[in-house]
Every structure is written in C-alpha cells, then in structure tokens.
Amino acid sequence: MSEAASTPLQLDIEMPSAVFQSAGATTPSYSGGPWHKGDSVEANMLLRNIGELDGRVRLVLSTSTSTSEGEWVEMAQGAAGEISASLQFLASGETSLTWTLESDDGVFDGIDNGSTSFVIKQQQSVQIAFVDVNRTEDAELSLTLHLDLDEGKERDVRLQVGYESGGSTVFLQENDLRLQEGRLELTFLFGDFEADKLVAQVAPLNWLIGPGPLAATSSLPSDDTQFWMEFSATTDPIRPIEGEETTVRLTFQQTGPLQEAEGEVWLMDAYGTRLAKVTSPDWDGASAATLDVVVVWPKGSSVAIQALWYVDGAVLSAETTYVSGEVVIESSGEWPIGAMFWGLALGAGVALVLRIRARKEEESDTKPSGKSTKEKTASKPLSTSQEKREVSCPECNRRLRVPVDYGGSVGCPDCAHKFKVEPERTEEPAEEEDDDLEIEVQPVSKAPVSEKIEISCPDCAQTLRIPSSYEGSVRCPACTKIFKAHEGKQAS
Missing domain, CATH: 2.60.40.10 (Immunoglobulins)
Incomplete structure (x- = not known):
C-alpha cells in the first residue's frame, strides 16, 4: 500500500x-x-x-x-x-x-x-347435561341434552352419546357440531337396550377448552326419581327476634331421571302454626335448586321449623331448629318523678313514727342510795425476802448460796453430797394500814318526761297525741295528710 x-x-x-x-x-x-x-x-x-x-x-x-x-x-x-x-x-x-x-x-x-x-380472553367452557329421559309410546328411549357454550367465538366439538354396561361404554351416536355461544338442545331416539346408565360426552376440536365436566350420566327411565330437601344452617338475620321478617333458605334435590316436578311447600313451627306457603323453584335442567322463604319469626328462644313438600304424589318433610336473638329494651333517660316523691313521703312517714315511739319510751328510774359506798384499799409488802446467804458443804466445804428463808435439802454440785439447811429467822415489818378510801356513788337523776298534747288533722279533724315539745311533721293515719305540728288545732 x-x-x-x-x-x-x-x-x-x-x-x-x-x-x-x-x-x-x-x-x-x-x-x-x-x-x-x-x-x-x-x-x-x-x-x-x-x-x-x-x-x-x-x-x-x-x-x-x-x-x-x-x-x-x-x-x-x-x-x-x-x-x-x-x-x-x-x-x-x-x-x-x-x-x-x-x-x-x-x-x-x-x-x-x-x-x-x-x-x-379466558378459555371458553362447555357444559353438558341430560334434561329429560323417558320412553315413548313405541317403547323407544328418548334423550334430551343441553350443550351450553360460554360467551365468545363459535367452537367445533365432537359429541358422543351412548350407555355404560358391565364396566364398558358403548357409543350409539357420534356427531361433530359447531356451537355458538349460548345453549343448544338436542334430542335423540334409541331402541330398547339393557344398560346400567346413559352416558354423553363432548370433546373440543382444535381448540383449548376451559375447566368443567366434559361428560354427563343419567339413569334409565325404569329407575325412580328420588326427591329430598334440606334447611340452610343459618337464617338471615342469623339471630332473629320475635316478629322480625326472617329469610329461611331451602335446598331441593333429586336423583335418578331428572324431572321438572314442582309442588307446594309449607313451613310450620312446632305448634303447627303455618309460617309460609310457597311453590318449589324451577329445576332449570339441574338436579338441585334453592329457594329463599320470608317468614315472620315466631316466639321462643329456640324455634323448631318443619317444611312439608308436596311433590310427585308424595309428601316430603324436613325439620331443623334455629336459635332466636334477645330483645334489647332501652330505658329512657327520664327520672321517675312520681315514684321518687312517693318514696320520699313514705320514708319520711316511717321516720316520724319511729321518732314518736322513741319519745314515748321512758328511761328506767335509778333509785338513789342514802349511804355512801366505801371501798378500802391497802398495800402490803412481800412476805418473803429474796436475799441470799452462804452455806458450806459438810463433805467438800464448797460454798453454796441459798435464799435466807429456805429450809430443806441442798445438793452440792461438786461432790453430789446432800444435806439439810435451816432457814434464818427474819422479822417481818409490821403491816401498816392505810386510811380507808370512801367512794360515794351519786344517784342518776331522772330526765323529765314531756307532757302529751292533742292536735287535730287540718283535713279530716282526726285527733292525734304528740309530745308537747315536738315541732316536726306529723302524718295523719286516717287521711295520710302530712302537716306541721303547729298547724294542727289544739283539741279542747
């Protein structure tokens, strides 16, 4: 380069x-x-x-x-x-x-x-169900199926219908269908055959189906349909009180060939009083249905309810018991003025009677004594002396100390020899007598008793006796009039 x-x-x-x-x-x-x-x-x-x-x-x-x-x-x-x-x-x-x-x-x-x-969007699902299974006049087996497709685009499915016998499944008919959103009803006619149950199943063609059962079964028409009903475990409200409108839920179910049978339902309490009369709900092709019944709650802390269902020529019953709520009574904030007044008046009357009775009771007279009571006290010295004297043990000459006025046996602690000693003679001091103390008890003087006077009730002229010194309120026992003592007229 x-x-x-x-x-x-x-x-x-x-x-x-x-x-x-x-x-x-x-x-x-x-x-x-x-x-x-x-x-x-x-x-x-x-x-x-x-x-x-x-x-x-x-x-x-x-x-x-x-x-x-x-x-x-x-x-x-x-x-x-x-x-x-x-x-x-x-x-x-x-x-x-x-x-x-x-x-x-x-x-x-x-x-x-x-x-x-x-x-x-989410996947679409298909629900399949037998809605009617019966025999025609020609003894043919008639089956009615419902296929329900969720909202969305149309879908291709394969439907197979047959029966199960001895653990094996035999499909009598197979069809490829294009489902639109919503419900498709199909009816099939088959000849008579022996089977344990009828079977129908659906499968998607070139698309991913959503969750849900893809098969349905049903018993043959020769089997009887069994009906029953159950109460919900709770009411609405949960703890109803007497006289309150309460919702009770009933669940109706059937097994065997599905029927659209309906009937009257009666709800009664334990005393036979009718609480409600309704009609059982539509089955809508399902094997279970619910019904909410509104009743006026009866009296009782524990209420037993019985349901009678008249369906398919039979009467079915169900019973349950619910716990009632408690009625809360709210007290008003007003004071009971009348009751308070009469209570105070009654209390004052009782106090007045007790006071009058106390005045009437006389205190016990205490008689004075003409002579004075004399009490003599004298002090005297102790008769024995607490002085000690020494003595010698005749055996070991141990000197021992004993009380001067003690006479008796003495034990030597050294040689354990025992010997006797005589008490020393002491002259006791002459007992001196104190002058007598004289205590005079004075008699208790008697309180003067009030004189009784008579007064008259201002309303009914009833005569009352009260102490002359009493100036309080007085209650007439005849007319219950309460008045001051000075208001009563002096009886002549």
Whole structure:
C-alpha cells in the first residue's frame, strides 16, 4: 500500500442478491379472532422479490413466552408470494406480539419488523347435561341434552352419546357440531337396550377448552326419581327476634331421571302454626335448586321449623331448629318523678313514727342510795425476802448460796453430797394500814318526761297525741295528710 494512501478506507461493492419488499401492506394481517387463551393467531404478508437473484424469506412471530417460525417461501427474481406464520396464545390478558422478516440469501427494502397488542380472553367452557329421559309410546328411549357454550367465538366439538354396561361404554351416536355461544338442545331416539346408565360426552376440536365436566350420566327411565330437601344452617338475620321478617333458605334435590316436578311447600313451627306457603323453584335442567322463604319469626328462644313438600304424589318433610336473638329494651333517660316523691313521703312517714315511739319510751328510774359506798384499799409488802446467804458443804466445804428463808435439802454440785439447811429467822415489818378510801356513788337523776298534747288533722279533724315539745311533721293515719305540728288545732 502506498504511503500516500489514507485510512480507514471505505469501498462500496455491489453484489447481486435477492431483495424483498412489501407488495401491499407493510405489516402482516391477522385472522382467527377474537382470541381466547389457547387460541392461535394466523399472520400473513405479501412480498415481492425485486433483486437480481432468486431468494427465500419467512415470517417469525414471538411473544414473551413463545416463538413460532413460518415456512420458508422461495421467490424467483421478479416474483411475488405470500408468507405466513401461526402462534398459540398461552396466557390471558393483554399480550404484545412481535413479527420479524427473515432471509438467509437476501435483503429487505422497507420495514422488516414490528409489534401489535392483543387482548386475550379466558378459555371458553362447555357444559353438558341430560334434561329429560323417558320412553315413548313405541317403547323407544328418548334423550334430551343441553350443550351450553360460554360467551365468545363459535367452537367445533365432537359429541358422543351412548350407555355404560358391565364396566364398558358403548357409543350409539357420534356427531361433530359447531356451537355458538349460548345453549343448544338436542334430542335423540334409541331402541330398547339393557344398560346400567346413559352416558354423553363432548370433546373440543382444535381448540383449548376451559375447566368443567366434559361428560354427563343419567339413569334409565325404569329407575325412580328420588326427591329430598334440606334447611340452610343459618337464617338471615342469623339471630332473629320475635316478629322480625326472617329469610329461611331451602335446598331441593333429586336423583335418578331428572324431572321438572314442582309442588307446594309449607313451613310450620312446632305448634303447627303455618309460617309460609310457597311453590318449589324451577329445576332449570339441574338436579338441585334453592329457594329463599320470608317468614315472620315466631316466639321462643329456640324455634323448631318443619317444611312439608308436596311433590310427585308424595309428601316430603324436613325439620331443623334455629336459635332466636334477645330483645334489647332501652330505658329512657327520664327520672321517675312520681315514684321518687312517693318514696320520699313514705320514708319520711316511717321516720316520724319511729321518732314518736322513741319519745314515748321512758328511761328506767335509778333509785338513789342514802349511804355512801366505801371501798378500802391497802398495800402490803412481800412476805418473803429474796436475799441470799452462804452455806458450806459438810463433805467438800464448797460454798453454796441459798435464799435466807429456805429450809430443806441442798445438793452440792461438786461432790453430789446432800444435806439439810435451816432457814434464818427474819422479822417481818409490821403491816401498816392505810386510811380507808370512801367512794360515794351519786344517784342518776331522772330526765323529765314531756307532757302529751292533742292536735287535730287540718283535713279530716282526726285527733292525734304528740309530745308537747315536738315541732316536726306529723302524718295523719286516717287521711295520710302530712302537716306541721303547729298547724294542727289544739283539741279542747
């Protein structure tokens, strides 16, 4: 390379190849919607090869969870063709779909990738049920089925109807059906056959079905239908009180060949009083139905309720017991003025009577004594002395201390010799007599007794006797009038 050359060096080299460009829309078109979880989207796009050589191209689709590559499409120079790809949506909700054009021997003139948002719905489900099984006049077996498809797009299914006998299943009829959203009713006629039960099942064709049973069974018409009913465990409200409107829920059920039988339902309490009379609900092709009955709650802390159901020529009954609530009585904030007044008046009357009786009682007279009572006291010294004297043990000459007035046997602690001692004679001091102390007991003087006077009641002129010194309130025993003592008229 010459020293005069400059670097870096850029060279444009033209090479022949296939060149792809859009022959219509610049983005793919999509089909197959509306989409539910499990559905596939179909994408296609029209391209033209404007290059100098033949080439191939394909469409690739991808989401956050999966990728799908379309088939390679060969395009000669100057030719046009359609590329396509398919991708299954594996999740519900808003989903972003990315598309890309790929070629291993050509280039693209224009847009070669992009993205689109889709809203993916939940899966659709199919419910299947026997709604009627009976025999015609010609002894043929007539079956009626209901197929219910959830809201959404139409779906292809395969329906098989037959019977089960001895553990084996035999399908008498098989049909591929296209279901629209909503209900489809189908009726089948079969000849007589021996079987344990009837069977019907449904399967999706090229789509992902939602949750739910895909098969239904039913007994043959020769079996009897069994009906029964049950009370709910609670009421609404849970603790009703007497006189309150209360909702009681009943559940009606049947087994065997499904029937649309209805009948009257009576609700009664333990005393036979009718609480309600209603009609059992529609079965709507199901084996169970519920009914809410409103009753006026009867009296009692524990209420027993019986239900009688007249259905299919029989009378069925069910019983249960519910616990009632308590009535809360709120007291008013007003004071009972009248009761308080009479209570105070009665208390004052009782106190007055007790006071008058106390005044009437006389205290016991204490008689004075003409002579004074004398009490003498004298002090006297102790008759014995607590002084000690010393004596000697005749055996060991041990000196021992004994009381001066003690006479008797003494034991020596050293030699254990015992000997007797005589008490010393002491002169006791002469007993001095103190002067007698005289205590005079004075007699208790008697309190003067109040004189009784008579007064008259101002209302009924009843004569009353009260102490002359009493100035309080008086209650007339005849007319219960309460008045002051000075208001009564002095009886003549």
